[in-house]
Amino acid sequence: MKLSNQELNQKLIDLSRKERVLVNEILDHLKEVQKRRLYAKLAYSSLFEYCVKELKMSEGSAGRKIAAMRMITEVPEMEEKLKSGSMHLSTLSMAQRFFKHEPYTKPEKVKLLTSLAGKSKREVEKRLCTLSPKMAKRTDVRQISEEHTRMSITLNKEQKAILDRLKELKGMREEDLLDWMLERCLKQVDPLKKKPRKTKAKPKARHIPMALKKALYERDGGRCQFKVNGKQCHSRHGLQVDHKKPYALGGRTELENLRLLCPEHNRLMAIRVFGENKMARHLSNSPGKCGEAD
Numbered sequence: 001m002k003l004s005n006q007e008l009n010q011k012l013i014d015l016s017r018k019e020r021v022l023v024n025e026i027l028d029h030l031k032e033v034q035k036r037r038l039y040a041k042l043a044y045s046s047l048f049e050y051c052v053k054e055l056k057m058s059e060g061s062a063g064r065k066i067a068a069m070r071m072i073t074e075v076p077e078m079e080e081k082l083k084s085g086s087m088h089l090s091t092l093s094m095a096q097r098f099f100k101h102e103p104y105t106k107p108e109k110v111k112l113l114t115s116l117a118g119k120s121k122r123e124v125e126k127r128l129c130t131l132s133p134k135m136a137k138r139t140d141v142r143q144i145s146e147e148h149t150r151m152s153i154t155l156n157k158e159q160k161a162i163l164d165r166l167k168e169l170k171g172m173r174e175e176d177l178l179d180w181m182l183e184r185c186l187k188q189v190d191p192l193k194k195k196p197r198k199t200k201a202k203p204k205a206r207h208i209p210m211a212l213k214k215a216l217y218e219r220d221g222g223r224c225q226f227k228v229n230g231k232q233c234h235s236r237h238g239l240q241v242d243h244k245k246p247y248a249l250g251g252r253t254e255l256e257n258l259r260l261l262c263p264e265h266n267r268l269m270a271i272r273v274f275g276e277n278k279m280a281r282h283l284s285n286s287p288g289k290c291g292e293a294d
Contacts, residue, residue, distance in 0.1 A: 016085070024083050027069040034069075037268060043228045045235035045262040068092035071099075075109050086117045091124050094135075101134040191217045203252040208241055216241065216258050226265035235262040242266050246273055 003011065030047065033039055039050035051062035071092040072079050081087035095113055104112065112131075116124050129135045133156075140152040155163065166177055187193045196211035208216075224233035242261045245251035261269065270279050 020083055020085055023065075023089065024079065027065060027072060027082075030065060030069045031073055037264075037271075040226075040264045040268045041228065043226055043231045043233045045224060045233050045237060045264050049235075064089050064093040067094075067096040071096040071113075074099075075106070075113060077110055078113055081117055087113070088121070090121045091116050091119065094121075094124055094128055098128045098132055098135055102132050192222065203254045205253055206247050208253055208258070212253070212255060212258075213241065215255055216260060219255070220260040223260065224262040224265055225259045226261055226268070233262060233265055235265075238263050240266045242269060246270075249273075 001008070030051070033050065034047050039047050039054075042050065042054065044050040044053065047066055048059075048062050051057045051066065052059055055062075057065070068082070068089050072082070074096075078087055078092060082089070082092065092113075095109075095116065099109060116127065119127070125135070136154055139154075141149060142151075143149045163174075163177075166172075166181075167174070170177060170180065172180065191210065191213045194210055194214065196209065196214055222236055222239070224235040224239065226233040239260045240263060242259050243251040243253070244257050244259055247253070251257050267279070
């Protein structure tokens with residue numbers, strides 16, 4: 001590379017500036033993708049999954065960009081600071097997570113974000129954890145081999161006391177107690193693990209008996225059934241039972257008229273049938289609840 005030290009330094013300064021501009025363009029485009037729900041139309045269950053699988057971002061990069069995009073959408077004043085380099089992507093990402101726990105007003109958010117400009121990631125994290133102890137409750141998950149995953153979680157005093165009491169009652173070590181808790185919990189919430197009661201399905205009723213729900217999970221493989229251009233969503237997260245012909249339009253509650261959809265695709269199908277205006281109050285970005293949804 002035939003550059004003087006001064007030229008090399010200036011080149012990197014210019015490239016860094018261009019990178020900040022490019023990042024802002026990416027955030028603008030992600031905002032439009034979210035607005036159009038384009039990721040759902042392409043058979044992705046979330047904007048995060050779209051970024052990782054379609055755009056080939058790392059999970060960390062996708063999470064930071066999505067959080068920063070939502071923070072800028074809420075507080076547009078931060079866009080110019082991000083372009084100038086006085087506000088970092090990681091700062092906006094952590095702030096967005098902070099404001100999920102703390103009900104700050106718009107002026108209060110601007111004031112706090114402005115005070116965080118130019119600070120390092122460690123300084124920002126320390127400040128936010130001081131303001132909200134909930135910020136310290138993080139779960140870090142890392143796959144260390146094909147067979148093992150390492151999880152690190154921060155417990156508060158009450159959670160630690162509950163864990164200690166369970167250890168006393170069961171006489172188990174943490175890893176054995178975790179096995180016991182996971183298996184017990186799964187039996188309570190997984191339709192494939194639950195023992196269905198002997199209740200007769202009523203096709204004209206909205207309620208879906210556990211036996212019918214179990215048959216549905218077995219048929220659909222416990223995955224979202226949304227498909228487009230031969231591509232299927234396959235999400236297993238927060239699955240909801242959807243009536244192919246909506247119950248509100250006379251659809252029957254029987255296996256042939258039911259399918260599993262992830263929350264995002266259940267909302268998308270509802271928009272297609274009932275229209276966005278009618279479904280507006282249901283169109284939040286928060287994950288849907290498991291169960292019957294249309």
